[in-house]
Amino acid sequence: MTPLDRLFGLRGKTAVVIGGGGVLAGEMASALAMAGARVAVVGPHPENCEKKASEIRKRKGKAIALRADAARKEDLASALKTVVKKFGGVDVLINAPGINSATPFFEIRESEWQKILDVNLKSVFNACQVFGKHMTARGRGGSIINISSVSSEIPLSRVFTYSISKAGVNNLTRFLAR
Numbered sequence: 001m002t003p004l005d006r007l008f009g010l011r012g013k014t015a016v017v018i019g020g021g022g023v024l025a026g027e028m029a030s031a032l033a034m035a036g037a038r039v040a041v042v043g044p045h046p047e048n049c050e051k052k053a054s055e056i057r058k059r060k061g062k063a064i065a066l067r068a069d070a071a072r073k074e075d076l077a078s079a080l081k082t083v084v085k086k087f088g089g090v091d092v093l094i095n096a097p098g099i100n101s102a103t104p105f106f107e108i109r110e111s112e113w114q115k116i117l118d119v120n121l122k123s124v125f126n127a128c129q130v131f132g133k134h135m136t137a138r139g140r141g142g143s144i145i146n147i148s149s150v151s152s153e154i155p156l157s158r159v160f161t162y163s164i165s166k167a168g169v170n171n172l173t174r175f176l177a178r
Contacts, residue, residue: 011036015092016083018070018127021048024147025096029053032094033061038087042066042079043097062087070097070123076130089138093131095124095169096147100162113161120165125172132176146173 015032019025020041026048033039033056041049041056041063049065056063064086068075083090099119101112124146135142151157152166 009036010092013091014038014040014083014087014089015094016040016042016079016090016127016131017094017096018042018068018123019096019098019147020052020094021045021065022096022098024098025094026052028094028096029063030056030059030061032092033059033063037092038062040064040066040079040083040087040090042068042070044069070127071118073126073130076126080130080134084134089140090131090134091140091142093127093135093142093144094147095127095145097123098147098149098162100159102158103160104158105160108161116161117165117168120162121168121172124169128172128176144176148173 010032015037017025017029017039020029021043029039029041029052039056041053043049046065046067049067053063053065066079066082068079070076097119099116101116103112128144132144146169148169149166151159151163152170155163
C-alpha cells in the first residue's frame, strides 16, 4: 500500500451511488471503484445501473447494480439490505439523482413540479435518512456527499424547478452538516 493509498484510498470501504446509472454519478461510481471501494450503483433504470456496474467489474472493480426509486423509502431500505448482505455495510453515500425540464414558468404543470422535486430533493432526503441512520448505528462514521448544481444559487438557465430542487438540496445538506 502506497502513502497515497493510505491517505486517499478506499480499499475495504463500500460506496452507494444514488443516480449511478447516469453520466455524472456514473463517473463518480467509476472513480470510487478505481480508489478501491466496493460500489453499489443505484437508480431507477436497472439497465443503466448494470451497464455501469459491468464496466467497473471489467476493470477489476467490485460493483453491483440495484434498481431503486429513491423517492420511495422502502426501495432504499431494500437496497441497503442488499448492500449490507453483499458488502457488510455502507461507508460512503453519494446522492446524485437528477432530472430537469426547461418548461417555461407559466406552463409548468403540478405533476412536472412534483416529479422533479421527488427525484432531486425527496430522494436525497430519503437516502440521507436511510443510509445515514445505518452509518450512525454502525458507529464507524461515514461520508454523505449530496450533489447539487451551480444553478441552485443563481438562476443561470431556464430549468426553474430543477434549480429550486437543488437549492433545497443545498439547504438540506447545510442543516445535516450542522
